[in-house]
Amino acid sequence: MDTKWKNRKRIISFLVFLLGVSLTLGSLADILRKKPGNVNVWELDRVLARDYQEEARFRAYVEDRLQDFLIMATGGEGLWGFWGYEDGTYYGDGYGYRFHGEYGYGYSEFLTEALQEEIVEQQDASLTGTISGEELANYLESLKSMQEGYLELLDVMDNEEDSKAREAFRAELEIYQDEMRNLMESLENYLPNRLPGEQIKPLTDEQKQKIAAKYHDSIKGDRNLLYTIAYDGKVLYGNYDFSGTGSDSGKEQDSASAGQSDSAGRISAFEDIVLPEGYNFLLYFDGEKVRIQKDGREVDVYGDGYFREDSDWYVPGYANFQTDGTTKKAAVCMAVAADPVLYTEGSYGKGGALQYDNSLYWMNVNLKIKQQSIHQSLICLAICLVLLGASFLCRKSRLEAAEGIARFQAKIWMECKILLFLALFYGLFMLCLSFVTNNYGYGIWEELFYAYDYNLNYVSAAGLGGQLIRSIPPAFWILLFWGLWLLKNDLRHNKKIWRKSLTVKLLDTFSAKTLDQPLSRKMTRRNRSLFLAGLLYAILMLEQVVLVDNLWKGEHVRAIVCLLAALETVLFLTVLYRAVVKNVQMARDVEAISDRIAQIRDGDYGEEYGDGLGRASEPSTETGSYSGTLDGSTGDGTAWAEHERGSEPQKAGSGHDLQPVMDQLEDIRHGMAKAVDEQMKSQRMKVELIANVSHDIKTPLTSIISYVEILKQEDGLPEYVKDYIKILDEKSKRLKNMVTDVFAVSKAASGELPVQMEELDFGKLLRQTLADMEEQIQGSNVTFRTQIPETPVMISADGQRLYRVFQNLFQNACKYSLPGSRVYVALHTDGSLAVASVKNTSSQELEKGRDFTERFVRGDASRTDGGSGLGLSIAQSFTEACGGEFSWETDADLFIVRVAFQTLQGKPGLAKAEAAPTEAANP
């Protein structure tokens, strides 16, 4: 209930605000645009008068009429708008003058039709001003005589058959003749008009009377003004009898001439005059002074008796404005209706309904209209103020409502808002354009240019601007205000007004903000928006083609379409660009990931992405040195370091589509690195243990060897003791060899064996080794058969280590071969791979499935000979440390060992360090 009321309150308060502002703006704009009732500021006092009789223009009307009546009474000249020439037939141009109502139409108000026609003709005549008046007169004269000739001809042609047609022709000719005569007359009147002033002749009394009578005719029907004009005690003109009878004398005053002989025509004294019903204003002029009575009270006309500029009444009777002797005989009495009505005479005989002067009526009506419109404006403003005040009072809930609107606004795409604004301004532009072109017929720039050029200053341009502004309808200002208000509201309550917009949405599709979404959805969205943009683009282009083809479409439509097309092109290209950028980025990421996978596969678990992912960097200090020993395979530290250097760490910054994949991969890598690290640790501990143990063995061994040596040199020992000493000597030496071998093999196994890679000739190494061991071989009971090519077989290896490999192999061959058998040493190369093989026939039966490279494994389990049992193991470890491949196989009693190396020819262009060890496969 409470919230309901609150909501309602909000809505109401906002509506009040809306209405108040709109009304205020509308009415203000309206007032500024075209003043209420067209009242200028300086007219305000008049408009605010209580009734129309208070107006200055009413007074002027009455003054003018009084003057006219006095002229009529005294037979003076210069009745306003009526003057003529000798024959009194023409009454000069008085149209449009002395017209008191504002809704009239020029002279038609009080001039008779006939007078009007004359005036029109006169105007026509004046239009033919290129030929002189005399020429025109001559021309008309010739036309006249020609027509008369025609008429005579018609009289002569007395033909029965065509009598009808003839009569029609005659009538037509006669009309023409009349017109011609009229034209002649107006020309005659016109010509003297062009003559110098002294040639104008004064009017005759008769003419004056005629004019006065015509004037009387023209105004007597307007019974809003009742009047009687008397001179020398005789009533001359009048449309009302002010003799005191109060009877309507309109009928008897119909004819002006009849008024003269009216026996009842006289004016009673001012005090005796009784105003007829509906009339409240009375003016009485007795020849000297004017007396005015309004609403039964007499008005102070003269004040202190002197006429000044600011005196209300410009009538004779002031001390400084006296009448002359002639005028003193005149008397005028006027009555004015309180509420004038429109008088029209249905004088159809003269060609239609005739409106009388009716100035008073229009005066009254106009005043009322103006007062009304001002009232309306004021009421409107008052309502506005009340509404504004009310909205101010409940501004709190109004602000809440504004917030609600802002929330709604936040849901609308920014582009829509911008489009609305653009539409508003486009409308304004069109309005201005139409205004300018309608008013002046040129373009807006030409208008401005000419306005400046012709009128020499900016004032006219400003005037044009003012007109322009005034031509804008108030609705626009209201719309503009609300547009701005909405904008302000939006900016105030919605912090990021661009957040909800088509553009941002599109950009979001391609940006990192959608990180949490799965890749497939992201890709789908991106492709969909790309497709939509393309589709829209295509549609627009097609539409444009159609529209441009249809030339009937206006310029503006085409302009809009062009604009839209440009916008859409930009949008489309943007979308396309973003998509391409993203795709390229993704391709790079994919490459980086595949590189990374390759690295991990190769056993490189370096923390390369550590920074990029913000993960605590693992203390991986010796990545290069210990990483190669996964699964017991020996690695080459330097080579690993090289490898690591070679692969640029690809930083995968946040915002990449493949970030999750990268992260997962990193997790895997992390786990593997950890496992490998642990393995390393245990391996290192093993090595350390062996190192320590071997050291601890060495020290007592040193003593043993030393004392055995001393014993050996001891003279005088019994022979059997010397035998014992010999055994001790042998065994101690063997122990020494074993310790050294164990240390070496464990080091090699843990990858800590330092190797010095160099290019060497594999064949030569084999020959050297054989030569070096020649004595031993000679001493054994096996023969060596060699098949080593003379041409160099260049490989990259550590010679010293490789020598140990073959030394061990040959020693084994000597030791374990069947006596009298042959050992075959061969080196084969296929160009890229050099394989050395040592084949011997075992003296013992070879157990199937036994791993001879396992440490301390020998052909026989008795361990009675001098070997350490590490021969094959060392050979394998060292080979692999040098980057070679060690393999062995048994075939019955045949024992075959193969040592394979990549030849340098096999991989040309590679430096020796790179020719290294990654190929080392684990058997």
Added chain:
Amino acid sequence: MGERVLVVDDDREIVKAIDILLRKEGYDVLKAYDGLQALDILSRETVHLVLIDVMMPKLDGLSALMRIRERANIPVIVLSAKSEETDKVLGLSMGADDYVAKPYNPQELAARVKSQLRRFTTLGDIHAGTRTGEIKNGRLIYNTQERVLYADGEPVRLTATETKIIDLFMRNPGRVFPAEEIYRRVWEEDAYASENTVMVHIRRIREKLELNPKEPEYIKVVWGIGYKMEKQEKNH
């Protein structure tokens, strides 16, 4: 008898064994069981050679070696259970004249002691410049005019072929000669099955001039390439 040898090792049995060994060779032996004792003896007695173990309590061998080097120029042989190449290089760079890994061959040790002492005492003037026509490399001096090789100042008896080989090597220390080249230059005929022949001679030369022919210091095989005379860093 002449030379006095100071033997330093925390293992008393080893010290005793070396004592017996060296006394038989005719040396006067002083014993110490840690670095400080060794320095103490050195400050009091005249000593011609020091045999010192690396791992000892109180003051280890290498630190003691540095202290010795501050005062005396006598030859020092380092004994160590560490047989790594790096350990050897470290010991030599600290000022040791020789490095013998445990467990050592007693005869070899005696030979080394003898060699060092000969170079230090008999030759005396080891720092004097080489005479004209003499090429010096470590403990070897080759007189090009006489075509005689001296090891620790004593002439080495070589056959004519061996002398030719040594001539080639001593004139080009550090250079690696393939067997074929040696054969061509020494035997002056085309090489055929040169590897064995050359190897045989080299082995014999080694036995004549190396202290331990199984671990030669001077004439080395560069496996897979050839042979060379190792150029000694220390030219005492």
